[in-house]
Amino acid sequence: MVAEQSPASRRNFLKSVGVAGGAGVMYSAMGALGLAPVPEVRADAYRAPQQSDFTLTGRGGGKTVLVLGGGIAGLATAYELGKAGYDCRILEAKDRPGGRNWTVRGGTTLTDLDGRRQTASFTKGQYINAGPARLPQSHVTLDYCRELGVELQVFTNQNANAYIYQENSAALANEPMRWRTAKADVYGYVSELLAKATDQGALDTRLTAQDKERLIPFLQSFGAIKGKADGYAYAGTNRRGYSVEPGAAFEDGTVLGPVPTLSDVIASGVGQRFSFELGYDQAMMMFQPVGGMDAIPNALAKAIGQSRITYGAKALEVKDLADGAEVTYKDAAGRTRTQRADFVVSAVPPMIMARLKHNLGTDITAALKYAVPTPVGKIGLEYRSRWWETDEQIYGGITPTDMDLATIWYPSYGYQGRRGTLVGYYNFGANALAYSALPHTERLARAVSQGVKIHGDKYRTELDHSFSVAWHRTPDIEAGWVSWPSQTGAEYKLLNQPAGHVYFAGDWLSHTIAWQHGAFTSARKVVTDIHERVLSA
Ligand code: PHE
Numbered sequence: 001m002v003a004e005q006s007p008a009s010r011r012n013f014l015k016s017v018g019v020a021g022g023a024g025v026m027y028s029a030m031g032a033l034g035l036a037p038v039p040e041v042r043a044d045a046y047r048a049p050q051q052s053d054f055t056l057t058g059r060g061g062g063k064t065v066l067v068l069g070g071g072i073a074g075l076a077t078a079y080e081l082g083k084a085g086y087d088c089r090i091l092e093a094k095d096r097p098g099g100r101n102w103t104v105r106g107g108t109t110l111t112d113l114d115g116r117r118q119t120a121s122f123t124k125g126q127y128i129n130a131g132p133a134r135l136p137q138s139h140v141t142l143d144y145c146r147e148l149g150v151e152l153q154v155f156t157n158q159n160a161n162a163y164i165y166q167e168n169s170a171a172l173a174n175e176p177m178r179w180r181t182a183k184a185d186v187y188g189y190v191s192e193l194l195a196k197a198t199d200q201g202a203l204d205t206r207l208t209a210q211d212k213e214r215l216i217p218f219l220q221s222f223g224a225i226k227g228k229a230d231g232y233a234y235a236g237t238n239r240r241g242y243s244v245e246p247g248a249a250f251e252d253g254t255v256l257g258p259v260p261t262l263s264d265v266i267a268s269g270v271g272q273r274f275s276f277e278l279g280y281d282q283a284m285m286m287f288q289p290v291g292g293m294d295a296i297p298n299a300l301a302k303a304i305g306q307s308r309i310t311y312g313a314k315a316l317e318v319k320d321l322a323d324g325a326e327v328t329y330k331d332a333a334g335r336t337r338t339q340r341a342d343f344v345v346s347a348v349p350p351m352i353m354a355r356l357k358h359n360l361g362t363d364i365t366a367a368l369k370y371a372v373p374t375p376v377g378k379i380g381l382e383y384r385s386r387w388w389e390t391d392e393q394i395y396g397g398i399t400p401t402d403m404d405l406a407t408i409w410y411p412s413y414g415y416q417g418r419r420g421t422l423v424g425y426y427n428f429g430a431n432a433l434a435y436s437a438l439p440h441t442e443r444l445a446r447a448v449s450q451g452v453k454i455h456g457d458k459y460r461t462e463l464d465h466s467f468s469v470a471w472h473r474t475p476d477i478e479a480g481w482v483s484w485p486s487q488t489g490a491e492y493k494l495l496n497q498p499a500g501h502v503y504f505a506g507d508w509l510s511h512t513i514a515w516q517h518g519a520f521t522s523a524r525k526v527v528t529d530i531h532e533r534v535l536s537a
Contacts, residue, residue, distance in 0.1 A: 054524055056084040056531045063534055066091065066327055066341035068315055071099025072516045073505040074347035075300040076144075076523035082304055084531060089339065090304070091313035091329055093348075093476040098297030100131035100477060101516065104380060104467050105292070112473040118440055120380075120467040125414065126421045128380030129293040130469040131480075132516050133409075133423075134286045139517035141296070145289065148299035155288040155412045158277040159397020162410065164270050165454045166402045171267035172260055176399070176454045181240045181256060182270035184224070188234030189262045190271075191223020195232035235259060273400055281515065288412060296516070314476075317357040318344060320500030343498075343530055347505045347523070349373075350495070351478055360499040367491035371508055375432040375472040376480020379424040379447050382465040386420040387458045403450045404431040424451055424466070428480060436470035443468045481507065481514035496525075503530065 063086050067074045070092030078088035096102075104110075106122040134155045135141050145152055160180035167174050197203055198212050198219075207215065216232075219225060224237040236259035246253030260268070276282055289295035301309055312332025319326050325344040331337055346353050354368035388394040388410050396412040409423035424447040425435060435443045444466045451459040471480040484492055495504045505526045507518030 054080055054083075054527075056080070056527070058084075058531070058535050060084045060086040060531055060534050063087065063343070064089075064324075064341040065343045065345060065530065066325070066339055067345045067347055068318070068327060068353075069099065069347035069506075070094075070097040070297070070301070070309055070311075071347060071506070072101055072297065072300075072519035073507065073523045074099075074345070075297055075304065076520050077345050077347060077505055077527055078304045078308065079300050080524060080527045081530070082308075084527075086530075088304070088308060089341070090309045091315060091327060091339070092309055092311050093314050095311045095332075096294075096297075097301040097309065098131075098294050100471065100480070101293050101297050102130045102469075103127050103292030103294040104130050104469070108467070110467075110469065110474065112470060113475055113478075114473060116439065118467055121465045122380065122382050122421060122467065123419055123465070125417075126382050126419055126465075127292050128378065128421055128423055128467070129288065130378055130380075131471070132293055134282075134288060135516070136281050136283070136286055138280075139512075139515060140520045141516045142287065144300075144520060145287075145296065148296070148303060150295045150299050151290040152287040153290050153413065154396075155286040156284075156396030156410075157282055157286045157398065158284050159394060159410070161392075161394050162397035163399040163454060164273050164401075165399060166269055167453065168402050169267065169269045171264035172270070173268075174453065177268075177270060178241055179273075179397075182268075183274065184237060184239035185234075185260060185265045186271040186274070188223040188225060188236070188239075189265055191219040191225045192232050192234040192262075195219045195223075195225060199228065199232065234262075276400070281512070290413070315348070315356055318346065318353075318502060319359050320344075320502050323501075325501040342501065342534075344502045345505050345523075345526055345530075346502060347519075348476075349478055349506070350482060350504075350508055352476065353504070358502075360502060363494060364499050367494045370491040371482035371484055373472060373479030374428055374481050374483060374514075375436065375470070376426075376428045377432040377435045377443075377468065377470045378426045379435075379443060379466060379468040380421050381424040381444075381447070381451075381463055382419060382421045383462045384419060384464050385458075385462050386415075386417060387462055388420070388422070388455070389415065391458070392455070399454060401450070401454070403453075404434055405447050405450045406431055408451060408454070419464070424448070432470065432472065432480070435468070436473050440466075440468055483513065484508075487511070498529065498533075 060081065065081055065086050065088045067078050067088060067090045070090045074090055075097055078090050081088050104120050105127045106120055106124060108120040111117045134157055162179050163176040164179055164182050165176045195216055198207065198215055223234055224239055226233045226235065236255060236257060238255050241256040242253045243256045244254035314330045315327055316330060317328040324340055324342045326338055326340040327344060328336060328338045350368040350371040351373055354365050394410050395415055396410050399408045404427065405425035406427035409426060411420050411422065414420055435446065448460050448463065471477055496509055503526045505522045507513050507515060507522060509522045510518030512518035
């Protein structure tokens with residue numbers, strides 16, 4: 001059929017393929033038509049389909065939308081509606097976009113709700129992502145990074161050389177154990193047990209003779225255990241690591257020992273740490289923007305247009321009107337202003353929205369208050385040397401602990417550099433409250449006194465600068481994230497519908513709370529709802 005077409009209709013065919021599928025598709029269609037390779041025709045570099053080229057069909061031209069809050073949900077709302085021709089404005093209480101997406105660098109300041117003030121004195125190039133810090137491959141956040149030109153690098157969420165440290169376990173307490181060592185022992189002993197039980201017939205009601213025959217080789221490989229003659233014993237292997245590394249000539253290395261007993265390994269509880277890396281959202285690979293997570297809100301704000309964002313705008317009241325909605329706010333100069341739009345999207349945390357004056361009804365207030373704020377804290381520790389790399393061979397990753405600092409994170413950028421910045425605690429709930437109750441210097445002292453137990457004196461002596469964030473004490477934010485007692489009840493449902501001309505958006509209205517993905521997808525849901533309403537009006 002194609003061969004019978006005239007050159008003109010062939011051109012039209014190619015043009016329509018190009019429009020629908022992009023340059024890469026056009027180029028291969030040309031090959032199918034027998035036209036490629038043509039020397040003067042150059043296809044553009046292949047561009048993968050872009051999930052975040054989220055397109056609304058039909059124009060929202062002329063409709064105005066006022067967005068409350070310039071965090072990821074608010075920014076995504078304005079960005080996507082802007083693509084479809086809506087006239088969007090954002091009111092943001094802070095002097096920057098991003099909300100919890102916040103990168104702390106030298107010069108960054110923070111005044112907590114209690115008035116305690118900090119200025120970061122990190123060296124140039126050093127930073128911590130105080131809020132979101134890791135991006136899974138499945139999240140739409142990566143598609144926005146692609147679309148906005150935000151460069152990514154690997155974020156190491158799991159590292160075999162990082163430690164597990166438990167000071168309260170019934171055995172092996174107070175000994176930092178490499179993640180790889182813990183895994184070798186747990187997998188080894190579990191395999192030994194299962195192989196023995198299988199071999200002795202203890203599982204015969206569950207396993208056929210053939211199952212048993214096939215299970216044993218799996219367990220030998222999974223646990224690196226011995227053969228039948230040795231009772232399938234686990235005796236430790238180089239999976240544990242070395243106390244003397246293998247080297248040149250006759251240096252065959254010394255496997256790290258001694259191997260703790262089965263009973264001690266079970267009592268240590270280290271095996272319970274491995275579920276983390278199996279979590280859908282936490283499994284490697286993970287990513288981070290080069291230079292700081294705030295590259296995402298910065299790129300969104302730029303794409304939206306800085307003139308559309310009013311910073312320092314403290315919302316006072318939201319009013320639904322017969323034919324639109326309006327927001328009254330105090331601007332950066334302290335003047336009270338009212339702005340009207342066809343629609344308002346409230347993309348601020350629920351507990352803050354609940355306190356605003358509004359005419360949306362008491363059931364809305366009750367639903368907003370139904371969300372439970374989670375306290376979350378993080379501290380950045382800048383060191384004069386990267387001793388975790390030079391002395392301990394840890395390049396990125398996380399050490400989980402049972403201390404109230406919860407986790408220590410090694411930086412996934414700046415490897416082999418002179419300086420480096422750890423996350424000295426990242427904790428939630430009671431642990432976050434314990435730290436945030438303290439003045440900054442005492443938060444630091446507490447974090448360091450615990451880190452010393454794992455890493456020794458250099459954890460104190462090499463320290464240069466620090467900065468701590470308590471999200472639940474941060475103005476305009478007031479929590480790390482929220483949780484819902486139920487996401488199937490009336491409260492959650494109510495907030496996922498418009499209240500007149502007022503819509504709600506945020507990660508808190510998603511099933512990926514505490515991820516930017518939740519904020520993006522919630523924004524897209526609201527944007528779609530508004531657009532469908534406009535088109536059907
Ligand atoms: N996304 C955040 C993080 O990865 C918060 C979170 C923690 C969310 C654990 C879900 C599970 O740290």
